Amino acid sequence: MGDSGLRREEVAFAMREKMRPSTFGPAGEPVWELTVIGKRKKERTVPASLATVAALRVHWQDRGRDFDAPLDSAPLLAPTVIPSTPRALKKHTPATEQPYSVNRLNDLAAWVRQHLTVEMDNLTVEDIAQLDQASPHAFRHTFGTQAVADDVPLDVVQKTLGHESMQTTSIYVQAEKQRMMRELGEYYARRKGSTKKV
Structure with missing residues (x-):
């Protein structure tokens, strides 16, 4: 969520077969892409860093699965520990692996x-x-704020987050503006305190 700005629902229902290395990443820094179904049942493709892919590989290993093996269909994220209740055991058999809710x-x-x-x-x-x-939705906001702060073009942030309107995405510009004003206000206060009166 923090790596690609995904909503909880998009993460919960993301499927492994919808994630693949991208052919469009920069040279020397490969990027993966994940296609998800977002709000209003719209499909979009978001980037995923190599760090996220490495974490997913470990998660799959914890599940007793091989992230890189060919497969038909599997949730990208799923519980690694299943409660021993009959209902949970029935829901989470290896053949019917279910994602996190x-x-x-x-x-x-x-x-x-x-x-x-x-x-x-x-x-x-x-x-x-x-x-x-900290919440799953806060991770989404962190992605938006950090992307804008790092000068990712606003239209790219908008498409990645799946916003219909640029106005919705502009809240991240405001967050960066607030941070800038706060930091510079503190800088000015430090300068004022350190100037000598002549």
């Missing part, structure tokens, strides 16, 4: 937040407050 992605983000706040003893109050905001 949309709501389960929220649960996973909450689980990660909880573990990070417990296991990382050097977190500040501000760090913990930021972690409390």
Whole structure:
């Protein structure tokens, strides 16, 4: 979600056979592409970094599967631990592997937040407050904000996020503008405090 700005539903229903190396990536830095079904049942293709592909390979290995093996159909993401209830075991047989549910992605983000706040003893109050905001949808916003901050053209960000309107995408420009004003305001305050009065 943070790598390509995907919505929870798009991640939950993404299929492995819809992910492949792109022929359009820059030389020396291959990119993968993933075709998803977005809002209003519109299909779009988004990029995925090599770091994401490496993480997916590990996830597939944890599932006892080979990410690079030819296959008919399989969810890109699926649970690695299945509860031993009859219903769960019936739903998640190797032949009928099911993806994470949309709501389960929220649960996973909450689980990660909880573990990070417990296991990382050097977190500040501000760090913990930021972690409390982490959600699958926040990862999408992070992608949009970082892409705009790194000068990715706004129309490219719009297409990647699947926005109908450029106006919707412009919220990321505002976020970058707010950050710029905050950082420069702090810079001006530091300069003011360090100038000597003659």
